[in-house]
Amino acid sequence: MATLREIAELASVSVATASRVLNGSAQHHPVSRDVQASVRAAAQTLGYTPSAPAQALKQQRSKIIGVIASDILDPYFAEMTRGIEIEAAKYGYVTILANANRDPDQERTKFRVLREHQVSGIIFCGSDIEGSPGTAELAREVNLAVRSGTRVVALAPRGFDSTKIVIDNVAAAHELTRYVLSLGHRNIAFIGGIPGLSAAEQRIDGYRAAMFEEQAHPHVLGLSGMSQESGKDAVTQLIASGPLPDAIVCANDEVAVGVLAHLWGSGYKTPDDVSVVGIGGARSGAVFGLTTMTLPLVELGGLAARYIATAGTSPEVPAAPRFELHVGSTSAPR
Amino acid sequence: MATLREIAELASVSVATASRVLNGSAQHHPVSRDVQASVRAAAQTLGYTPSAPAQALKQQRSKIIGVIASDILDPYFAEMTRGIEIEAAKYGYVTILANANRDPDQERTKFRVLREHQVSGIIFCGSDIEGSPGTAELAREVNLAVRSGTRVVALAPRGFDSTKIVIDNVAAAHELTRYVLSLGHRNIAFIGGIPGLSAAEQRIDGYRAAMFEEQAHPHVLGLSGMSQESGKDAVTQLIASGPLPDAIVCANDEVAVGVLAHLWGSGYKTPDDVSVVGIGGARSGAVFGLTTMTLPLVELGGLAARYIATAGTSPEVPAAPRFELHVGSTSAPR
DNA sequence: TTGTACGCGTTATCAC
DNA sequence: GTGATAACGCGTACAA
Numbered sequence: 001m002a003t004l005r006e007i008a009e010l011a012s013v014s015v016a017t018a019s020r021v022l023n024g025s026a027q028h029h030p031v032s033r034d035v036q037a038s039v040r041a042a043a044q045t046l047g048y049t050p051s052a053p054a055q056a057l058k059q060q061r062s063k064i065i066g067v068i069a070s071d072i073l074d075p076y077f078a079e080m081t082r083g084i085e086i087e088a089a090k091y092g093y094v095t096i097l098a099n100a101n102r103d104p105d106q107e108r109t110k111f112r113v114l115r116e117h118q119v120s121g122i123i124f125c126g127s128d129i130e131g132s133p134g135t136a137e138l139a140r141e142v143n144l145a146v147r148s149g150t151r152v153v154a155l156a157p158r159g160f161d162s163t164k165i166v167i168d169n170v171a172a173a174h175e176l177t178r179y180v181l182s183l184g185h186r187n188i189a190f191i192g193g194i195p196g197l198s199a200a201e202q203r204i205d206g207y208r209a210a211m212f213e214e215q216a217h218p219h220v221l222g223l224s225g226m227s228q229e230s231g232k233d234a235v236t237q238l239i240a241s242g243p244l245p246d247a248i249v250c251a252n253d254e255v256a257v258g259v260l261a262h263l264w265g266s267g268y269k270t271p272d273d274v275s276v277v278g279i280g281g282a283r284s285g286a287v288f289g290l291t292t293m294t295l296p297l298v299e300l301g302g303l304a305a306r307y308i309a310t311a312g313t314s315p316e317v318p319a320a321p322r323f324e325l326h327v328g329s330t331s332a333p334r
Numbered sequence: 335m336a337t338l339r340e341i342a343e344l345a346s347v348s349v350a351t352a353s354r355v356l357n358g359s360a361q362h363h364p365v366s367r368d369v370q371a372s373v374r375a376a377a378q379t380l381g382y383t384p385s386a387p388a389q390a391l392k393q394q395r396s397k398i399i400g401v402i403a404s405d406i407l408d409p410y411f412a413e414m415t416r417g418i419e420i421e422a423a424k425y426g427y428v429t430i431l432a433n434a435n436r437d438p439d440q441e442r443t444k445f446r447v448l449r450e451h452q453v454s455g456i457i458f459c460g461s462d463i464e465g466s467p468g469t470a471e472l473a474r475e476v477n478l479a480v481r482s483g484t485r486v487v488a489l490a491p492r493g494f495d496s497t498k499i500v501i502d503n504v505a506a507a508h509e510l511t512r513y514v515l516s517l518g519h520r521n522i523a524f525i526g527g528i529p530g531l532s533a534a535e536q537r538i539d540g541y542r543a544a545m546f547e548e549q550a551h552p553h554v555l556g557l558s559g560m561s562q563e564s565g566k567d568a569v570t571q572l573i574a575s576g577p578l579p580d581a582i583v584c585a586n587d588e589v590a591v592g593v594l595a596h597l598w599g600s601g602y603k604t605p606d607d608v609s610v611v612g613i614g615g616a617r618s619g620a621v622f623g624l625t626t627m628t629l630p631l632v633e634l635g636g637l638a639a640r641y642i643a644t645a646g647t648s649p650e651v652p653a654a655p656r657f658e659l660h661v662g663s664t665s666a667p668r
Numbered sequence: 669t670t671g672t673a674c675g676c677g678t679t680a681t682c683a684c
Numbered sequence: 685g686t687g688a689t690a691a692c693g694c695g696t697a698c699a700a
Binding site: 015017029031035054057 | 669670671672673675676677678
């Protein structure tokens with residue numbers, strides 16, 4: 001790997017000049033046209049590649065954005081990380097992806113590792129689980145880092161003092177439930193969630209609020225996860241316990257897919273027998289024609305990445321983008 | 335962030351000693367017990383965190399593994415990256431994830447960026463598309479890097495000279511098709527793939543071979559992608575063009591899910607009306623009870639990560655793990 | 669407009 | 685068993 005010194009020698013200039021030409025500061029610091037040309041030529045022939053570690057060491061910050069995801073495999077987070085990656089790349093940043101399995105201890109470990117790498121910022125995808133052991137320690141550590149200048153962004157409800165770009169889950173679920181109510185349904189169940197998982201609980205709150213407004217009785221079940229599997233389990237239970245409700249609001253699209261798969265597999269039809277709606281809008285539900293409250297996850301990730309990448313120039317925190325109802329073929333009037 | 339110098343001062347030792355204590359070499363280089371203790375104490379109170387860039391600069395290699403994925407959102411690759419991440423973490427490595435959208439030019443760009451970061455190795459998830467513009471340039475660049483000592487691992491068929499840990503797609507599809515044939519089916523269609531995509535073509539080859547062996551007529555369609563959407567499109571076409579085949583072998587699980595979703599949505603039943611099987615074994619098909627040839631993707635990623643992380647000590651290339659048939663509820667005897 | 673020289677935090681080589 | 689010190693590759697005051 002060619003170094004700046006070799007370039008400088010070949011171009012018969014000082015390393016300082018070579019550096020100025022090859023790394024941006026040529027704007028602030030004038031370099032004559034021909035020198036620029038010869039330096040670039042030299043870099044070309046030697047196949048110069050700047051050393052990111054050296055730059056990071058010098059600048060006290062690497063062009064890396066750290067991402068801590070609750071679960072890489074969940075399309076919900078995959079969408080976010082994708083948005084982050086794409087936007088980061090536009091600014092010459094790269095992303096380190098760390099999976100934390102919704103475990104605060106793992107999150108703390110990853111957080112540390114990311115800091116060791118002098119990342120420009122750290123993005124948390126996914127909310128925390130209240131009362132989960134280790135949450136407090138994580139919060140302490142994050143708060144400390146934030147106070148010392150590290151840019152930390154949370155893309156979901158979190159109990160620490162980071163920048164937050166969070167979708168209004170209460171409103172999303174509320175609006176979605178209102179839509180289902182507007183179809184004439186009253187007996188509407190809510191499926192999915194994890195006790196203490198803020199994002200899920202907010203969605204349940206929104207659902208409950210909408211139900212109460214119409215004097216309908218909320219019925220929440222299947223608080224055993226946010227996966228397809230948990231959707232399937234919950235609907236199995238629902239089927240066993242009597243006639244189906246008019247409609248099912250799912251905690252996210254994954255749950256909804258699980259619900260649909262099991263319903264269809266059991267001979268039920270949507271929306272004839274029951275309407276099913278989800279929250280998320282990632283691709284997973286598309287092929288089923290799932291009606292869902294689309295959350296702009298890619299965009300959300302992009303905003304966080306841009307916020308970190310442009311830290312110096314534009315410090316204002318972007319507002320979370322708005323969700324949008326996507327009506328598919330799994331919901332219909334009563 | 336506390337530096338080694340500060341630690342050294344607080345512990346009243348030299349930076350050299352502090353370094354020896356805090357970063358491994360204490361094994362090779364003896365340091366007295368009490369000095370060790372005081373250094374550790376100092377590090378503790380000052381909250382010492384080593385600087386990864388500084389270490390990387392010194393060692394000419396960072397503890398980072400670069401991953402270039404064809405499509406982060408595809409669970410197939412998500413599984414691999416997850417396996418990589420988990421195994422890498424065990425060795426104190428971190429992974430930079432780059433998405434390349436199956437575009438050789440993007441792959442080349444990402445490849446460069448990863449090299450700039452002095453990564454210990456680069457893993458390609460996903461095969462190339464023969465004849466796709468830019469493939470040759472990518473190959474040239476990768477070959478060059480490989481020759482200069484960079485560890486590059488491909489987890490799918492690739493046209494460059496990297497280390498390869500690749501599942502035998504031909505055999506997987508062959509065995510899967512033989513299983514379907516053994517159920518008594520003869521009219522078996524193959525759905526999915528992308529022209530030139532090596533992995534897909536190998537699966538088609540395996541399918542064809544198995545069909546020929548039983549004097550059955552292969553019928554390949556839907557070469558328009560490896561997504562749920564393409565599965566759906568292909569099956570739509572299949573339905574329109576006459577009676578369904580006995581069984582459908584899908585290029586991967588995503589396609590299979592798309593096929594199932596559309597079949598079920600159209601009132602068909604599996605396996606009564608038609609058997610459907612996939613290749614992949616990622617979680618996506620589980621909730622549908624999909625019969626699939628399970629590929630050990632997480633393990634595959636882990637092997638690659640370990641191979642890179644242990645580059646110094648164990649240079650032998652691991653063999654690709656073996657696939658395994660998982661019989662679900664979407665396939666049955668004729 | 670260009671060059672000199674220093675330091676970023678770490679490890680490794682030498683000397684003690 | 686411990687300590688100076690020289691790199692690693694780069695950016696940037698400061699001089700010229």
